[in-house]
Amino acid sequence: MSFEVHILGSNSAAPAHGRHHTSQVLRIQDMQIMIDCGEATQLQMKRYGLRKNRLSHIFISHLHGDHFLGLMGLLSTMHLNGRKTALYLYGPVGLSEIIQLHLKYANTRLSYPIHFQELKGDQSELILDHPKITVQTIPLQHRIPCTGFLIKEKPKPKRLKKERVSELRVRDINILKKGEDVLDESGNLKFKNTDYTLPAKKSRSYAYCSDTKYNEDIIPLVKEVDLLYHEGTFLHDNLERAESTFHTTAKQAGIIAQKANVGQLLIGHFSNRYKELQPLLEEAQKEFANTALAEEGKVFTIEE
């Protein structure tokens, strides 16, 4: 079962060096969700073979243009394609108002409903409790209200030992998958759970933290996630600029990853001043070895 993070763009501020604004598509099991949607995201989806109508949920971190100016075009194209399926949209105060204003002046009523949930931003909240995943917000510290997102697979059923399945009825299987023993009518042990099952596959997790200044308050939330995307806009010799613009250096992203003991770190939201990204990578890797650059076109997979 897939758990993939497709990077569509990870450049900050203005597009540069052939790099696009921030957007990611997550393919988790049979779900396809988007985090942030910079300008030209719909073109990037096409470029990388991702289908728009598969998207069920879109999460917008904040209302700086490089994180959401592609949203209106994407919503519009899904409308023109005749989408009927509801879309679940999460974003800060103002996002819904901006969308409504566009639709008003375009005199357009979308062909599908949007269920919009406004994010609080000041404390972590559970915003999606889906049969397969949960999504929680991660309060971030930026110049305007901004939230990260923690996406976790729900606990999975125990796996049956193939060689013993033939002994079981459907009812037994359902009980065993839950991790319980099967009892007979008199209440005596019939099938001991561990004789018939293997441990469940692990529930994978991904955290997205952009944009934010260095903030150790997020560590408990992202503790031991399999994959952490954390902005690393600047090299650490630009710490002052990072702080004044509420951004993080690559080194600081590495420190967060190390302190939170995550599986892998992705850095992104690269400043235009860096044509070459290798120095950012190396700086983060000094703090946390298992770091990669979230360059567009790359797909990061979390194994089960």
Next chain:
Amino acid sequence: MSFEVHILGSNSAAPAHGRHHTSQVLRIQDMQIMIDCGEATQLQMKRYGLRKNRLSHIFISHLHGDHFLGLMGLLSTMHLNGRKTALYLYGPVGLSEIIQLHLKYANTRLSYPIHFQELKGDQSELILDHPKITVQTIPLQHRIPCTGFLIKEKPKPKRLKKERVSELRVRDINILKKGEDVLDESGNLKFKNTDYTLPAKKSRSYAYCSDTKYNEDIIPLVKEVDLLYHEGTFLHDNLERAESTFHTTAKQAGIIAQKANVGQLLIGHFSNRYKELQPLLEEAQKEFANTALAEEGKVFTIEE
């Protein structure tokens, strides 16, 4: 002196077949102005080597996304580049409100002033009277308020015959360039204008008409322009669809060009249903031979 129309995109509705949404940059003498600004226009400008900070005027025809969703990103990038020069922006009711709402939630004050002029749309008005050009609106018939634009060079001075310049003082030259004779102090003819001058170079003109249904009312306004861009969204076998969506067929665009006796016709705003554009071109050419496809990356030059 240049008069060039750079096509950055000319696809309608959703981007498709590698074609982008509508935007054009005009380079007229030393001015650089933009008409419409679909999503990813700033990326297209980079691709074709056009510099954003040279833009002085932007004209938005209407508030359907494929004509203006790149504007906010372009304005934002010019801000991030530290632009100081005022920008003159023209568009329908609502455009300014949408921009202000974005800036409010981004908590951003642009580094440069925008002088916004709201377009009336119901009758042609002179919206720019610049030393080098004039711009008039062309009322169009679309599903929402929409205007085209007629851009004309102002009359140019007469040219001096090079072999006779040495006989003249600066004051004489200024008089002769205006087309007048130079008189001596007693009021007698000193330099007869036609002995010293050649006719002025012609004042070139360009008209942009998109989006609109077929509407002969525009003909007097675009009469004999050197270059007419007119949407030709559909083939004529889709006339019914063109009419119901307030668009024009390629054949109808050709008829307008023929009736208005223009120099050259460009058709654009191609529907997604056409991967190949040649049939649209051929259909328009049957009505008006000197027609070209306004494909992105092409530059159309009007000679003096």
